[in-house]
Amino acid sequence: MGDPAVVKIFDTTLRDGEQSPGATLTTSQKLQVAAQLERLQVDIIEAGFPAASPGDLAAVKAIAQQVHGVAVAGLARAHRNDIDAVWEAVRTADLPVIHIFLATSDIHLQHKLHLSREDALQRVRDMVSYARSLCPMVEFSAEDATRSDRDYLCRVLECAIQAGATTINVPDTVGYTFPHEYESLFRMLRERVPGMDQVTLSAHCHDDLGMATANTLAAIRGGARQVEVTINGLGERAGNTPLEEVVMALRTRPDMFAHVDTRINAQELLATSQMVSQLTGIIVQPNKAIVGSNAFAHESGIHQDGMLKHRMTYEIMTPQSVGWTDTNLVLGKHSGRHGLDARLRHLGHQLTAEQLQSAYSRFISLADQKKAITDADLIYIIESGEETP
Ligand code: KIV
Ligand code: ZN
Numbered sequence: 001m002g003d004p005a006v007v008k009i010f011d012t013t014l015r016d017g018e019q020s021p022g023a024t025l026t027t028s029q030k031l032q033v034a035a036q037l038e039r040l041q042v043d044i045i046e047a048g049f050p051a052a053s054p055g056d057l058a059a060v061k062a063i064a065q066q067v068h069g070v071a072v073a074g075l076a077r078a079h080r081n082d083i084d085a086v087w088e089a090v091r092t093a094d095l096p097v098i099h100i101f102l103a104t105s106d107i108h109l110q111h112k113l114h115l116s117r118e119d120a121l122q123r124v125r126d127m128v129s130y131a132r133s134l135c136p137m138v139e140f141s142a143e144d145a146t147r148s149d150r151d152y153l154c155r156v157l158e159c160a161i162q163a164g165a166t167t168i169n170v171p172d173t174v175g176y177t178f179p180h181e182y183e184s185l186f187r188m189l190r191e192r193v194p195g196m197d198q199v200t201l202s203a204h205c206h207d208d209l210g211m212a213t214a215n216t217l218a219a220i221r222g223g224a225r226q227v228e229v230t231i232n233g234l235g236e237r238a239g240n241t242p243l244e245e246v247v248m249a250l251r252t253r254p255d256m257f258a259h260v261d262t263r264i265n266a267q268e269l270l271a272t273s274q275m276v277s278q279l280t281g282i283i284v285q286p287n288k289a290i291v292g293s294n295a296f297a298h299e300s301g302i303h304q305d306g307m308l309k310h311r312m313t314y315e316i317m318t319p320q321s322v323g324w325t326d327t328n329l330v331l332g333k334h335s336g337r338h339g340l341d342a343r344l345r346h347l348g349h350q351l352t353a354e355q356l357q358s359a360y361s362r363f364i365s366l367a368d369q370k371k372a373i374t375d376a377d378l379i380y381i382i383e384s385g386e387e388t389p
């Protein structure tokens with residue numbers, strides 16, 4: 001079950017994240033990301049889906065051999081061949097994990113799998129116990145759990161635990177749930193499913209309604225002690241829960257989570273985000289929490305004035321704590337005299353009140369015509385007493 005004060009980070013950037021259209025990585029790129037995830041101190045790296053292709057199997061195998069002190073998981077459908085492929089790929093890892101999934105919602109059972117509830121139950125029993133005969137750590141995921149019948153879900157999860165699953169994952173596969181609902185689902189499962197206190201209970205959310213982070217945090221409040229996340233929220237459709245958001249929410253508001261925390265080295269968050277963005281070619285939106293280029297940028301005069309007086313007026317964490325060098329006071333048409341003065345002093349120009357007023361007028365008229373005012377623009381304004389053309 002693990003330490004109840006620790007939330008394990010199961011990073012699935014290299015599996016669910018790689019399922020983002022266009023995010024495909026080569027083996028050597030996957031190895032680079034895995035080494036960075038090791039520096040970030042994630043607990044589990046889901047390295048791929050070995051049955052999907054020989055290339056994916058080779059990549060998972062290479063990661064299992066390269067990383068140390070981190071568990072390495074591979075995904076399998078509830079089929080022997082998939083499980084064998086995962087085992088072949090992860091068996092050399094320090095801490096190998098076989099991750100099996102089977103859908104439990106009627107929508108999936110009837111229309112996708114053409115399987116009765118009883119047959120699915122039997123398949124879970126057989127495949128989890130087969131995987132457990134190979135590997136000491138087996139995770140079972142009830143795909144589409146949040147749209148599954150509650151009583152049936154309880155039966156399936158009980159059966160997976162009896163068959164030897166060491167982690168039970170309750171995915172919100174299609175990003176359908178709401179925070180209060182997901183939290184009570186976790187509470188209900190902990191109350192009703194025998195053996196749940198002996199395994200790690202895990203949350204896995206998608207962002208179809210923009211609630212993946214809120215839902216993941218709600219699951220932690222409901223008792224989840226593993227969260228499945230990706231760097232920058234990469235993943236199928238609207239993506240998965242972004243790792244960086246969950247980690248910093250727990251660090252910023254420990255009072256909301258009875259002080260549970262992850263083992264993540266948060267100062268590596270920005271470097272990891274930038275590496276994943278560069279290798280996948282998927283850009284990070286500027287206003288993305290924690291790792292977007294505007295996450296610690298302030299443009300308006302009121303905000304810059306507040307920041308210059310006390311950083312906590314408009315920042316709830318320091319930029320350095322997540323890997324940025326500093327706050328960015330951006331000069332633009334909403335900036336005020338204090339922001340301009342601070343930047344000019346930084347550039348070595350200490351102006352009198354009168355000089356500052358005149359520089360500010362020239363600055364504002366230039367800012368009305370340009371999106372960003374550079375240091376070169378400011379020096380020109382000061383030295384020439386005129387705007388740049
Ligand atoms: O979203 C999902 O249900 C999954 C499972 C395979 C865990 O990615
Ligand atoms: Zn998923």
